[in-house]
Amino acid sequence: xxxxxxxxxxxxxxxxxxxxxxxxxxxxxxxxxxxxxxxxxxxxxxxxxxxxxxxxxxxxxxxxxxxxxxxxxxxxxxxxxxxxxxxxxxxxxxxxxxxxxxxxxxxxxxxxxxxxxxxxxxxxxxxxxxxxxxxxxxxxxxxxxxxxxxxxxxxxxxxxxxxxxxxxxxxxxxxxxxxxxxxxxxxxxxxxxxxxxxxxxxxxxxxxxxxxxxxxxxxxxxxxxxxxxxxxxxxxxxxxxxxxxxxxxxxxxxxxxxxxxxxxxxxxxxxxxxxxxxxxxxxxxxxxxxxxxxxxxxxxxxxxxxxxxxxxxxxxxxxxxxxxxxxxxxxxxxxxxxxxxxxxxxxxxxxxxxxxxxxxxxxxxxxxxxxxxxxxxxxxxxxxxxxxxx
Amino acid sequence: xxxxxxxxxxxxxxxxxxxxxxxxxxxxxxxxxxxxxxxxxxxxxxxxxxxxxxxxxxxxxxxxxxxxxxxxxxxxxxxxxxxxxxxxxxxxxxxxxxxxxxxxxxxxxxxxxxxxxxxxxxxxxxxxxxxxxxxxxxxxxxxxxxxxxxxxxxxxxxxxxxxxxxxxxxxxxxxxxxxxxxxxxxxxxxxxxxxxxxxxxxxxxxxxxxxxxxxxxxxxxxxxxxxxxxxxxxxxxxxxxxxxxxxxxxxxxxxxxxxxxxxxxxxxxxxxxxxxxxxxxxxxxxxxxxxxxxxxxxxxxxxxxxxxxxxxxxxxxxxxxxxxxxxxxxxxxxxxxxxxxxxxxxxxxxxxxxxxxxxxxxxxxxxxxxxxxxxxxxxxxxxxxxxxxxx
Numbered sequence: 001x002x003x004x005x006x007x008x009x010x011x012x013x014x015x016x017x018x019x020x021x022x023x024x025x026x027x028x029x030x031x032x033x034x035x036x037x038x039x040x041x042x043x044x045x046x047x048x049x050x051x052x053x054x055x056x057x058x059x060x061x062x063x064x065x066x067x068x069x070x071x072x073x074x075x076x077x078x079x080x081x082x083x084x085x086x087x088x089x090x091x092x093x094x095x096x097x098x099x100x101x102x103x104x105x106x107x108x109x110x111x112x113x114x115x116x117x118x119x120x121x122x123x124x125x126x127x128x129x130x131x132x133x134x135x136x137x138x139x140x141x142x143x144x145x146x147x148x149x150x151x152x153x154x155x156x157x158x159x160x161x162x163x164x165x166x167x168x169x170x171x172x173x174x175x176x177x178x179x180x181x182x183x184x185x186x187x188x189x190x191x192x193x194x195x196x197x198x199x200x201x202x203x204x205x206x207x208x209x210x211x212x213x214x215x216x217x218x219x220x221x222x223x224x225x226x227x228x229x230x231x232x233x234x235x236x237x238x239x240x241x242x243x244x245x246x247x248x249x250x251x252x253x254x255x256x257x258x259x260x261x262x263x264x265x266x267x268x269x270x271x272x273x274x275x276x277x278x279x280x281x282x283x284x285x286x287x288x289x290x291x292x293x294x295x296x297x298x299x300x301x302x303x304x305x306x307x308x309x310x311x312x313x314x315x316x317x318x319x320x321x322x323x324x325x326x327x328x329x330x331x332x333x334x335x336x337x338x339x340x341x342x343x344x345x346x347x348x349x350x351x352x353x354x355x356x357x358x359x360x361x362x363x364x365x366x367x368x369x370x371x372x373x374x375x376x377x378x379x380x381x382x383x384x385x386x387x388x389x390x
Numbered sequence: 391x392x393x394x395x396x397x398x399x400x401x402x403x404x405x406x407x408x409x410x411x412x413x414x415x416x417x418x419x420x421x422x423x424x425x426x427x428x429x430x431x432x433x434x435x436x437x438x439x440x441x442x443x444x445x446x447x448x449x450x451x452x453x454x455x456x457x458x459x460x461x462x463x464x465x466x467x468x469x470x471x472x473x474x475x476x477x478x479x480x481x482x483x484x485x486x487x488x489x490x491x492x493x494x495x496x497x498x499x500x501x502x503x504x505x506x507x508x509x510x511x512x513x514x515x516x517x518x519x520x521x522x523x524x525x526x527x528x529x530x531x532x533x534x535x536x537x538x539x540x541x542x543x544x545x546x547x548x549x550x551x552x553x554x555x556x557x558x559x560x561x562x563x564x565x566x567x568x569x570x571x572x573x574x575x576x577x578x579x580x581x582x583x584x585x586x587x588x589x590x591x592x593x594x595x596x597x598x599x600x601x602x603x604x605x606x607x608x609x610x611x612x613x614x615x616x617x618x619x620x621x622x623x624x625x626x627x628x629x630x631x632x633x634x635x636x637x638x639x640x641x642x643x644x645x646x647x648x649x650x651x652x653x654x655x656x657x658x659x660x661x662x663x664x665x666x667x668x669x670x671x672x673x674x675x676x677x678x679x680x681x682x683x684x685x686x687x688x689x690x691x692x693x694x695x696x697x698x699x700x701x702x703x704x705x706x707x708x709x710x711x712x713x714x715x716x717x718x719x720x721x722x723x724x725x726x727x728x729x730x731x732x733x734x735x736x737x738x739x740x741x742x743x744x745x746x747x748x749x750x751x752x753x754x755x756x757x758x759x760x761x762x763x764x765x766x767x768x769x770x771x772x773x774x775x776x777x778x779x780x781x
Binding site: 062067068069073074075077078079081082085086087088089090091092093094095096097101104105108109111112113114134135137138139140141142145248249250251252253254255265266269353354355358359 | 451764
C-alpha cells in the first residue's frame with residue numbers, strides 16, 4: 001500500500017486542472033483596531049467574488065484557515081463565516097493552519113470533481129496578544145513549551161546554526177531584509193515598504209544575538225482570499241488562469257535536537273512532488289517564499305535550488321507583512337497574481353508552519369500553455385518580473 | 391459536478407482508545423498512538439504503508455497546545471509525509487474523515503491515516519465553551535445553556551411529552567454497556583433515575599447530557615487496491631458531505647437547521663438513497679443532549695417534521711429496533727469532543743464491516759455517520775456500505 005503516486009501531486013485526479021483565478025488581500029497593519037475578524041475579511045472576500053462574478057450560491061466549496069490562539073477564544077472561525085454570507089448553507093471546511101493548507105484542501109476537493117469553484121480565505125489578527133509569547137504554545141507541551149522560548153529565540157537558534165555552518169553571514173541576512181522591504185515599495189498592501197541599506201542595518205545593536213530587528217518580521221493584522229476554479233470554469237472566470245501544476249506539503253520532526261536546522265528537506269521533497277524540478281521544466285521566474293526570518297530565506301533558496309533567474313519575494317514577503325495564518329496563503333496569492341497579470345509564466349510559492357520551518361508546502365503555478373507557445377516572448381515577461389522587484 | 395472518475399474509498403482499519411474522564415496514564419502523544427496503532431493493526435498495515443496523516447480536534451485551548459499537529463507529527467509517524475489539521479467545531483471528527491477520504495478519492499494518496507482526539511481533562515471544557523466575548527450572544531454556562539432553549543422550542547413545536555429525552559438517555563447508556571471502549575458504563579441506569587437526576591439547563595437534566603472524556607479515534611482509509619490487500623472486510627464510502635450556515639441570523643431554524651437537512655440530502659443523493667428510513671440499517675448520530683435524537687431524526691429525513699419523538703418512543707431506535715440509533719452508546723456515553731464525530735463515522739463503518747462486537751446491528755449493510763457543531767451550524771456526514779459503490 002505504500003507505493004505513492006510517482007508524482008503525488010501533479011498526477012492526481014486524472015486530468016483535472018485547477019487554477020487560481022482571483023486573489024485579494026487587506027492592507028496589512030500593526031493594529032486593525034476597531035475591526036472584528038469578519039470585518040477584516042469582508043472586503044477581501046467581496047473583492048475576489050466581485051472580480052470573478054461568483055456569489056455564495058455558486059461557490060462549490062469554501063475553506064478557511066486561522067488560529068484560535070490569535071483571537072484568544074475557541075471557535076473563533078465561526079463568526080468569520082459571517083463574512084461569507086453562508087446562506088443558503090455552503091459546503092464548507094476549516095483548517096487550524098495557515099490558509100495555504102486551506103487552499104490545499106480546496107484544491108483536493110476540486111480534484112475529486114465534487115466542486116468546480118472554491119473560495120479560500122484566512123486571516124490573522126496578531127495584535128490581540130504578545131505574538132512571540134503566544135507562539136511558544138506551538139511547541140511540545142512537555143519538554144519545550146514549559147521553557148517559554150519565544151519565536152524570536154527559536155529563530156535565533158536556527159540563524160546561529162546557519163551562521164556557524166558558514167552558509168550565510170550577517171551581511172547577506174541584512175541584504176535579504178533590505179531587498180525585501182524595498183521590493184514592497186511596489187506593494188501598496190505591505191506594512192514595511194522601505195529599508196535603510198544593509199550597512200546601516202548592521203550598525204544596529206542585536207535584539208537577540210545573532211538577530212537584529214531587521215531579521216524579524218513585523219507583527220501584522222491582515223487577511224487574504226483566493227478563488228480556485230477547475231478547467232473550463234477557470235477559463236470563463238478570468239483571462240489568464242494561474243494553473244496549479246503541482247502542490248505538495250511535508251512535515252518534519254518536531255524536536256530541534258533531531259533536525260538539521262540549516263536545511264529544509266521537507267521543502268525539497270514537497271517541491272519535487274509538486275514538479276518544480278521536473279526534467280525539462282524551466283526555472284521559475286518568480287518565487288514567493290514564506291520566510292518570516294531572514295535566515296529562512298537562505299535555507300529555502302537552497303532547498304528549492306533557486307538561482308539568478310528567479311526573482312524572490314517581489315511582494316516583499318513575510319518580512320514586509322506577516323499576518324500569521326494568512327502569510328502562507330498570501331505567498332500563493334502573490335505568485336498566482338503575477339501569472340494572472342501576465343508578468344510571470346512559471347512561479348513557485350511556498351508556505352511554512354511551526355518552529356524552524358517544520359512544515360512546508362510548495363505550489364508551482366503556471367500560465368496557460370498558450371502563453372509559452374512559439375512566438376511569444378517569455379524572456380521579456382521574466383525580465384519585466386525581475387525589473388518589478390528592483 | 392460529475393462524480394465519475396473518483397477513486398472509491400474504503401475504511402479498512404478502525405481504532406479507538408479506552409475513553410475515560412481523565413486518561414492520566416498517557417500523554418497526548420500516547421493517547422493518539424493508542425488509537426492509531428489499533429487502526430493500523432485492524433488494517434494489517436504498518437506506519438510505512440501510510441502516505442499522509444489528517445488529524446482533527448476541537449479548540450486548541452482544550453489542551454493548551456497551539457497547532458498540535460506540529461508536536462504530534464513524530465507520534466503519528468508523519469515525518470516526511472503530508473499532515474493536515476482540521477477544525478470545524480463539534481463536527482470536526484466527521485469533517486476530518488471526509489478531508490482524508492477526499493485525498494484518496496482524488497488519487498492524491500492511496501492510503502491515509504485519519505485521527506481525531508480530545509484530552510478534555512487538560513482543561514475545563516465547559517468554561518472553555520462559555521465565551522466571554524463582547525458583542526456576542528453569551529453561551530451561558532457551557533454548551534447546554536446554548537442548546538436548552540432549542541430543545542424547549544422543539545418540545546413546544548411538536549408537543550413531545552417530557553419523558554422522551556430520558557428514553558434516549560436510558561437507551562444510549564444501556565447500549566454503552568455493550569461497548570467496552572465507552573466512557574460511561576452505568577449498569578444500574580433506569581428511566582426513573584434519569585428523570586429524577588438534577589435539572590441542569592431546563593429542560594435538560596444531568597443524566598441527559600454527555601460526559602467530558604479523554605479519547606481518540608483513528609481510521610485507515612484506502613483505495614480499491616488497498617482494500618483488496620486488507621485482511622478484513624472494508625466499509626465503502628457511498629456519500630459524504632459538509633454544510634455550514636452562520637451562527638446567528640434572522641430566520642434561522644435552530645431546531646432543524648437547513649445546513650443539516652441539506653447535508654443529508656447531498657449524502658443521500660450521492661449514495662442513491664431515496665427512503666432513508668427503509669434503506670439505512672444503522673445510524674450513529676451526534677446526540678450530546680438526549681433530545682437531539684428526535685430532533686435529528688426529523689432533520690435527517692428519518693421522520694416527518696414533528697414525528698421524530700414518536701419514532702424514539704416506539705422503540706424503533708433501540709438496538710433491537712428497525713432503525714437502531716447510536717448502538718455504540720453515542721456521544722451521551724463517550725465525548726472526547728474533537729473525536730466524537732469521528733467515533734460516529736467509525737462506528738458506522740464497524741457496523742457495515744460486521745465488527746461492532748456486542749453492539750452489532752444484525753445484517754447492517756448501510757450505515758450513516760453524522761456530526762454537528764458550533765451553534766447547530768456545522769454538519770458533516772457520511773454513508774458507508776458493505777459493498778463498493780457501483781461503477
